[in-house]
Amino acid sequence: MKNLYRPEAATNHVAIIFGATGLVGKELARKLLSQSTWKKVYGIARKFEIIPIQDSNYCFISCDLLNPLEAQQKLSSLQDVTHMFWVTWASQFPLDSQECCEQNKAMMSNALNAIIPTAKALRHVSLQTGTKHYLSLQGPFDPKEVRYYDEDYPRVNTGYNFYYVLEDLLKERLAGKVAWSVQRPGLIMGSSQRTLFNFMGCLCVYGTICKHLNLPFVFGGTRECWEEVYIDGSDARLLAEQHIWAATNGEISSTDGQAFNAINGPSFTWKEIWPSLGVKFGVEVPNDMFSEVFLYSTEMADRGVLWKEIVEKEGLLQTEMEDLANWGFLDVLFRCPVKLLGTRNKADRLGFTAKYQALDSILYWIDCMRDEKLIP
Numbered sequence: 001m002k003n004l005y006r007p008e009a010a011t012n013h014v015a016i017i018f019g020a021t022g023l024v025g026k027e028l029a030r031k032l033l034s035q036s037t038w039k040k041v042y043g044i045a046r047k048f049e050i051i052p053i054q055d056s057n058y059c060f061i062s063c064d065l066l067n068p069l070e071a072q073q074k075l076s077s078l079q080d081v082t083h084m085f086w087v088t089w090a091s092q093f094p095l096d097s098q099e100c101c102e103q104n105k106a107m108m109s110n111a112l113n114a115i116i117p118t119a120k121a122l123r124h125v126s127l128q129t130g131t132k133h134y135l136s137l138q139g140p141f142d143p144k145e146v147r148y149y150d151e152d153y154p155r156v157n158t159g160y161n162f163y164y165v166l167e168d169l170l171k172e173r174l175a176g177k178v179a180w181s182v183q184r185p186g187l188i189m190g191s192s193q194r195t196l197f198n199f200m201g202c203l204c205v206y207g208t209i210c211k212h213l214n215l216p217f218v219f220g221g222t223r224e225c226w227e228e229v230y231i232d233g234s235d236a237r238l239l240a241e242q243h244i245w246a247a248t249n250g251e252i253s254s255t256d257g258q259a260f261n262a263i264n265g266p267s268f269t270w271k272e273i274w275p276s277l278g279v280k281f282g283v284e285v286p287n288d289m290f291s292e293v294f295l296y297s298t299e300m301a302d303r304g305v306l307w308k309e310i311v312e313k314e315g316l317l318q319t320e321m322e323d324l325a326n327w328g329f330l331d332v333l334f335r336c337p338v339k340l341l342g343t344r345n346k347a348d349r350l351g352f353t354a355k356y357q358a359l360d361s362i363l364y365w366i367d368c369m370r371d372e373k374l375i376p
Helices: 023-033 068-075 098-115 162-174 199-213 223-227 236-248 270-281 304-314 327-333 345-349 358-371
Strands: 013-018 038-045 058-062 083-086 124-128 179-185 187-189 233-235 258-262
Touching: 013 023, 023 038, 023 187, 023 236, 068 098, 083 098, 083 236, 098 162, 124 162, 124 236, 162 179, 179 236, 187 199, 187 236, 187 358, 199 270, 199 304, 199 327, 199 358, 223 270, 233 236, 233 358, 236 258, 236 358, 258 345, 270 358
Parallel strands: 013 038, 013 083, 038 058, 083 124, 124 179, 179 258, 187 233
Antiparallel strands: none
């Protein structure tokens, strides 16, 4: 493993975050700006943030990365970039499709084509994918199988996975000259109005509507997802810390690429934490909170007008319900046909210490969304 650490430049870091308005991008920007070792942070996203970051060392650039000409015009002048964080993806096509792979490859290619030729001091690229790296959405699934995936688990050879495409692209384009790493989170817990699979947004809108209409706070899903450890939580704060740790730790920096599962650590079940979430939202918590027939996409489908009324009544930031909540995603999450669990032994062994309890993470981000006036 080639050590690329250059201590003389330790206080001259310049970051570029692709996906700066997303769940992790927002938190990553905040953490970088709070550390004196980072003299400038560029935030890249197609749409502006509703609540922009106010910091003299932060520069937001609106850019459609699928447009190669626009990417070249807006990014090629950023010659001072030393660290690149890729926490975005193109979501127009289904996840396990060839079109999804092609679109995400094109988006990253356009960014790299603009950055690499001029950013001569580029030292590290940190890519965020996910623990879906370890399986195909096309199956086959064995719901009884319990496997804790580590970073060396072989790639799945069925279907398409754009995570593989992006890893291969970095290996090809960085050509052994720039270090890179991959962070693989589970269920991300954070706050954003620009995220398709936004668990906290779904949960908070649902809890708010239950409170407004005095509805019971029901968990709709399978009994296995309700009662058993089924998925890892990944706090956006942990993810931001791990991106920075992997990008600046000279002991692990490698031009061969390093992958790390990026998960909270302690396991949880929804049955354990659901009552506390109901209390947090101030809603009715029924004795039997579980329902196999309750579908969020059905029960919440016609609540868009009600959400607008809540936004107006409570003086919240103007959002459409769909800006925060994806009910189909919540239905799939709570009816997942396979357990998706990872180990964090590798990061632990190499000295990454941040850990969070799932319930603490969720309660923290509920408070953040309230502070941001996204929910009452």
